[in-house]
Amino acid sequence: xxxKLIHVTVNGQSHEVAVEPRLLLIHFLREQLNLTxxxxxxxxxxxxxxxxxxxxxxxxxxxxLAVQCDGSSITTVEGLAQNGVLHAVQEGFYQxxxxxxxxxTPGMLVRAQRLLQENPNPTEDEIRQGMSGNLCRCxxxxxxxxxxxxxxxxxxxxxxxxx
Amino acid sequence: MIPWPFEYHAPKNIAEAINLLGQYxxxxxxxxxxxxxxxxxxxxxxxxxxxxxLNRIPELRGIKDTGNMIVIGAMTVENDLIRSxxxxxKLPLLAEAAKLIADPxxxxxxxxxxxxxxxxxxxxxxxxxLALQAQFVLTGPKGKRTVAAADFFQGLYLTALAENEVLTExxxxxxxxxxxxxYEKLKRKTGDWATAGAAVVMQVKGNVIxxxxxxxxxxxxxxxxxxxxxxxxxxxxxxxxxxxxxxKAVMAAVDPAEDxxxxxxxxxxxxxxxxxxxxxxxxxxxx
Numbered sequence: 001x002x003x004k005l006i007h008v009t010v011n012g013q014s015h016e017v018a019v020e021p022r023l024l025l026i027h028f029l030r031e032q033l034n035l036t037x038x039x040x041x042x043x044x045x046x047x048x049x050x051x052x053x054x055x056x057x058x059x060x061x062x063x064x065l066a067v068q069c070d071g072s073s074i075t076t077v078e079g080l081a082q083n084g085v086l087h088a089v090q091e092g093f094y095q096x097x098x099x100x101x102x103x104x105t106p107g108m109l110v111r112a113q114r115l116l117q118e119n120p121n122p123t124e125d126e127i128r129q130g131m132s133g134n135l136c137r138c139x140x141x142x143x144x145x146x147x148x149x150x151x152x153x154x155x156x157x158x159x160x161x162x163x
Numbered sequence: 164m165i166p167w168p169f170e171y172h173a174p175k176n177i178a179e180a181i182n183l184l185g186q187y188x189x190x191x192x193x194x195x196x197x198x199x200x201x202x203x204x205x206x207x208x209x210x211x212x213x214x215x216x217l218n219r220i221p222e223l224r225g226i227k228d229t230g231n232m233i234v235i236g237a238m239t240v241e242n243d244l245i246r247s248x249x250x251x252x253k254l255p256l257l258a259e260a261a262k263l264i265a266d267p268x269x270x271x272x273x274x275x276x277x278x279x280x281x282x283x284x285x286x287x288x289x290x291x292x293l294a295l296q297a298q299f300v301l302t303g304p305k306g307k308r309t310v311a312a313a314d315f316f317q318g319l320y321l322t323a324l325a326e327n328e329v330l331t332e333x334x335x336x337x338x339x340x341x342x343x344x345x346y347e348k349l350k351r352k353t354g355d356w357a358t359a360g361a362a363v364v365m366q367v368k369g370n371v372i373x374x375x376x377x378x379x380x381x382x383x384x385x386x387x388x389x390x391x392x393x394x395x396x397x398x399x400x401x402x403x404x405x406x407x408x409x410x411k412a413v414m415a416a417v418d419p420a421e422d423x424x425x426x427x428x429x430x431x432x433x434x435x436x437x438x439x440x441x442x443x444x445x446x447x448x449x450x
Contacts, residue, residue: 001168001169001170001171002170004171020168021168021169021170021171021214022165022166022167022168022169022204024165024201024205027165043164043205044202044205045198045202045268045269045354046354048266048268051268057271058267058268058271059268059271059272060268060269060272063197063198063201063202063269063272064197064201064272065171065197065201067171068173068216068218070173111267111268115267129267130267131267132266132267132353132354133265133266133267133268133269133353133354
């Protein structure tokens with residue numbers, strides 16, 4: 001099948017690539033751009049390990065075609081830290097021990113940063129609902145919730161200081 | 164898992180999409196949110212030669228209040244239904260029920276039209292559309308036709324859509340003020356389909372039920388209205404006795420398929436439970 005040329009911006013960097021229509025977004029990111037942060041877990045849009053930010057929305061990149069992303073802007077976990085400084089959600093997962101094996105973590109981080117933009121001051125219940133598309137099979141979700149709360153606090157303090 | 168190769172088309176308007184469908188017919192599949200179709204393609208249960216992506220057709224998205232009717236573009240995603248002030252105030256059942264569909268990421272992609280047109284009895288919108296007595300606009304080469312939700316679902320993965328038609332709009336009558344409603348969905352985990360689901364829309368005069376519709380998810384080869392249960396309640400008060408009678412009527416009408424969510428006996432029992440819960444909640448909300 002004929003390849004299609006797509007223009008995408010990934011983590012602020014622009015790419016022009018010819019892709020096979022059947023290429024999934026997760027394979028495009030991992031195999032063509034070598035961005036292996038987003039993980040392939042269940043491959044059926046249940047686990048959320050492949051979550052990336054697509055035009056300001058969280059999506060599961062295992063259930064999206066690269067060819068559909070023409071003109072889009074994508075952020076993966078590799079794009080969260082800026083100038084070597086961890087994003088607040090990354091710091092939160094580190095400080096609150098929000099992971100064990102770490103397989104789900106890239107998806108958790110990307111989803112958490114978007115959740116905190118959608119809802120900067122979420123309740124615990126809103127965090128659990130907002131993160132419900134991401135599964136962790138190591139542990140409970142307690143420290144993940146704490147990590148998101150840590151990040152929410154840090155981001156709101158930073159916003160208050162900037163105001 | 165990688166799908167079989169296909170040719171990709173991204174029409175910019177409905178006419179272009181219909182043309183492509185006419186050209187490729189049975190070899191083409193329509194891509195909406197993709198959260199049913201792409202997994203099926205990855206598992207090679209579906210191997211379309213041509214994929215017609217509706218995501219670049221702006222006219223298929225959006226929610227309009229036309230007075231007595233809410234018009235929902237077929238490509239409107241679940242999160243847009245949840246966030247819409249029109250849906251929240253005029254069709255609160257839809258806003259509430261959409262939160263029970265899939266998970267936050269999937270709700271950014273999954274569309275109301277895709278959910279309906281797939282013809283899967285496990286999807287939630289079919290029962291909601293039946294309970295709300297929605298109408299579907301199907302657009303084909305000869306123009307538009309309107310089909311009632313009650314006539315649309317014809318069997319497992321089988322709908323009234325012809326091969327050259329696209330579901331373009333969903334028309335839902337506004338829920339009148341004071342209407343009680345509920346959608347009760349038993350599921351094993353976030354993102355799962357219903358083990359059993361029940362939608363109820365109800366009005367009362369005094370204490371007597373003056374209007375009622377009950378529709379069920381994943382309890383038969385298609386979503387279904389529970390007419391016998393509706394008859395058991397119409398013109399009566401909701402009491403423990405009439406509640407039991409309605410649940411019994413539902414349990415007698417359902418025809419669930421055994422799967423990992425449970426056997427027929429369990430699903431039948433849960434159908435009764437979901438209907439009881441939905442009726443109780445809807446009644447509390449009646450004004």
